[in-house]
Amino acid sequence: MTVPAIEIRQLKKRYRKVEALCGLDLTVDQGSVCGFLGPNGAGKTTTMKILMGLIRSSSGWAAVLGNDVSDDDLPARARIGYLPQDPVFPPSQTVRGVVASVARLYPGHPRGSELRRRVDGLIDRVGMIDIARRRVRGLSGGERQRLGVAQALVGEPDLVILDEPSAGLDPMGRRDMLSLIEEISSRATVFYSTHILDDVERISDTVVMISRGRAVAHGSLDDILTVSEADYTVRLRGDTAGIHDRLIAEPWVGEIDIRRRTETEDWRIRLTDDSVADRLAPLLASDDDCDVIEFHLSDRRLEDAYLELVGADDGD
Amino acid sequence: MATDMSTMRIGVSGFWGVLRGDLGRWLGRRGLFQLILWLLIIEGFLYYTVATENAPFGQLGYEILLNMLMFFPIFAGIILAEATIIGEYHSGIAAWLVSKPVPRAGYLTAKLGGLWIGLSLTAILIPGLVANWWLPKVEPYRFVTPEPPPFGRFLAALGVTVVVLGFFIALTGFLAVLIRRRGITALLAMIVWLLLRIPLPQIPTAWHRYLPSGLYGTNQTAEGWIPGTEYIHGHPFGQASAVPMTMLAAVLLVASAVLVYQRLEL
Numbered sequence: 001m002t003v004p005a006i007e008i009r010q011l012k013k014r015y016r017k018v019e020a021l022c023g024l025d026l027t028v029d030q031g032s033v034c035g036f037l038g039p040n041g042a043g044k045t046t047t048m049k050i051l052m053g054l055i056r057s058s059s060g061w062a063a064v065l066g067n068d069v070s071d072d073d074l075p076a077r078a079r080i081g082y083l084p085q086d087p088v089f090p091p092s093q094t095v096r097g098v099v100a101s102v103a104r105l106y107p108g109h110p111r112g113s114e115l116r117r118r119v120d121g122l123i124d125r126v127g128m129i130d131i132a133r134r135r136v137r138g139l140s141g142g143e144r145q146r147l148g149v150a151q152a153l154v155g156e157p158d159l160v161i162l163d164e165p166s167a168g169l170d171p172m173g174r175r176d177m178l179s180l181i182e183e184i185s186s187r188a189t190v191f192y193s194t195h196i197l198d199d200v201e202r203i204s205d206t207v208v209m210i211s212r213g214r215a216v217a218h219g220s221l222d223d224i225l226t227v228s229e230a231d232y233t234v235r236l237r238g239d240t241a242g243i244h245d246r247l248i249a250e251p252w253v254g255e256i257d258i259r260r261r262t263e264t265e266d267w268r269i270r271l272t273d274d275s276v277a278d279r280l281a282p283l284l285a286s287d288d289d290c291d292v293i294e295f296h297l298s299d300r301r302l303e304d305a306y307l308e309l310v311g312a313d314d315g316d
Numbered sequence: 317m318a319t320d321m322s323t324m325r326i327g328v329s330g331f332w333g334v335l336r337g338d339l340g341r342w343l344g345r346r347g348l349f350q351l352i353l354w355l356l357i358i359e360g361f362l363y364y365t366v367a368t369e370n371a372p373f374g375q376l377g378y379e380i381l382l383n384m385l386m387f388f389p390i391f392a393g394i395i396l397a398e399a400t401i402i403g404e405y406h407s408g409i410a411a412w413l414v415s416k417p418v419p420r421a422g423y424l425t426a427k428l429g430g431l432w433i434g435l436s437l438t439a440i441l442i443p444g445l446v447a448n449w450w451l452p453k454v455e456p457y458r459f460v461t462p463e464p465p466p467f468g469r470f471l472a473a474l475g476v477t478v479v480v481l482g483f484f485i486a487l488t489g490f491l492a493v494l495i496r497r498r499g500i501t502a503l504l505a506m507i508v509w510l511l512l513r514i515p516l517p518q519i520p521t522a523w524h525r526y527l528p529s530g531l532y533g534t535n536q537t538a539e540g541w542i543p544g545t546e547y548i549h550g551h552p553f554g555q556a557s558a559v560p561m562t563m564l565a566a567v568l569l570v571a572s573a574v575l576v577y578q579r580l581e582l
Contacts, residue, residue: 088412
């Protein structure tokens with residue numbers, strides 16, 4: 001059985017009076033692209049720093065590639081590539097110098113022309129080969145971010161942990177970054193944090209949503225986007241007053257959101273019990289004053305799920 | 317066992333990677349700039365004080381040189397050690413490096429070691445050897461002893477200076493990981509330097525044989541110079557025990573700094 005790339009159980013971290021993590025549980029399978037979603041201050045960076053051994057947890061347990069992070073296991077760390085939030089590099093070093101100096105930290109690293117080839121290959125992959133000789137102090141925020149990805153990949157890691165990789169990037173930079181993450185995912189597990197929901201929908205296969213230091217949702221993107229059998233979207237044309245009254249009189253109809261259009265109305269109907277869902281369609285069809293143009297289970301976007309799960313948690 | 321060997325191999329590789337990176341900067345443009353700066357400071361000051369027509373300390377060439385080398389490079393070592401350890405801690409560079417397969421102990425020792433080697437070369441050994449080359453050529457020869465000091469003894473005196481520099485870099489490194497605030501760290505290290513430099517009546521004279529002050533305290537020679545100046549002129553080095561003790565103190569300080577650093581949140 002393959003060990004998970006990341007496994008976290010009841011992880012807690014307290015900074016004086018602030019509880020940054022309060023019993024976080026999550027598992028990231030090897031080979032997946034896992035988006036770690038949450039609002040600012042939810043505990044994403046704290047979790048990643050604990051995984052990298054930069055800070056210690058107050059209690060709980062975390063393992064990366066099967067190794068307990070509290071053991072500070074160097075062989076395991078050699079298999080992880082990490083991009084910190086707001087990456088900082090020695091300002092006087094060149095782009096090529098930063099990547100080469102990181103490459104030399106790994107045992108058995110290539111030397112001479114082979115090292116140069118690997119370094120330049122990586123710099124090319126992140127689209128910086130034209131500015132390989134530019135010093136770090138002369139780089140823009142986006143370029144620094146891309147350099148951060150290059151240095152994270154130089155050890156040919158099995159797991160890549162990226163803390164807000166597309167933060168501060170312009171739309172083109174963001175698009176390139178996502179393409180790069182997709183490319184990385186063909187060879188390594190990717191665990192990245194973000195609060196940009198579109199990014200997660202585009203490239204992730206699993207999602208962990210975190211709020212106030214604990215996971216509020218965890219699973220495949222399909223699972224999270226699949227709504228229950230009790231949420232329907234209906235488009236009606238004609239006089240809808242009668243059917244509305246009949247629907248709200250039924251005890252199994254929860255709430256109806258109505259959006260009026262020029263000639264039609266879109267209703268989102270939530271049932272209190274999905275076992276009675278088969279009663280809804282006949283009831284709607286029974287009204288002669290209006291026509292049912294569309295009838296289907298409601299689509300849910302990640303944003304809906306996020307607002308529902310994280311929003312509900314914030315409202316506690 | 318195999319895991320231990322693998323861990324050690326990775327740790328050593330990480331240590332060498334950081335040390336090499338730091339030494340590379342000393343050997344590059346920054347190193348050249350530092351060397352020129354130190355040559356200007358040491359040789360310039362020395363030339364002014366001993367070799368010009370109205371030189372204020374005309375006969376004290378080697379004494380001035382060794383005292384300068386125990387003064388300026390040590391202060392630079394304190395400032396640079398503080399800037400390196402605390403600067404990289406606050407900027408996130410330290411966290412970035414130890415997120416690689418670099419043990420924290422390796423990171424810290426490589427940083428302090430790189431600074432020690434770089435500063436020893438550019439601020440002590442090369443300026444010292446350059447001065448030793450031109451001082452005997454000063455016309456007319458006017459120094460305390462009729463002949464220039466033997467090269468071996470002069471080199472040993474430079475070596476003692478390098479040991480003292482190592483001690484103060486280690487002390488500053490230890491204070492830096494403990495306090496993690498710039499200014500106050502350097503100030504404390506300089507206070508230690510000063511307390512050991514000026515004879516304190518509270519410290520029995522014999523103790524100085526085992527303290528760094530035995531290597532650079534002004535109460536160690538009758539003339540108020542550092543002990544190395546007597547040594548290069550043929551006197552025995554009475555404070556020899558202070559050399560291994562200072563080295564031991566430096567090692568203990570680095571070990572303590574590593575212990576603190578292991579627990580530090582980056």
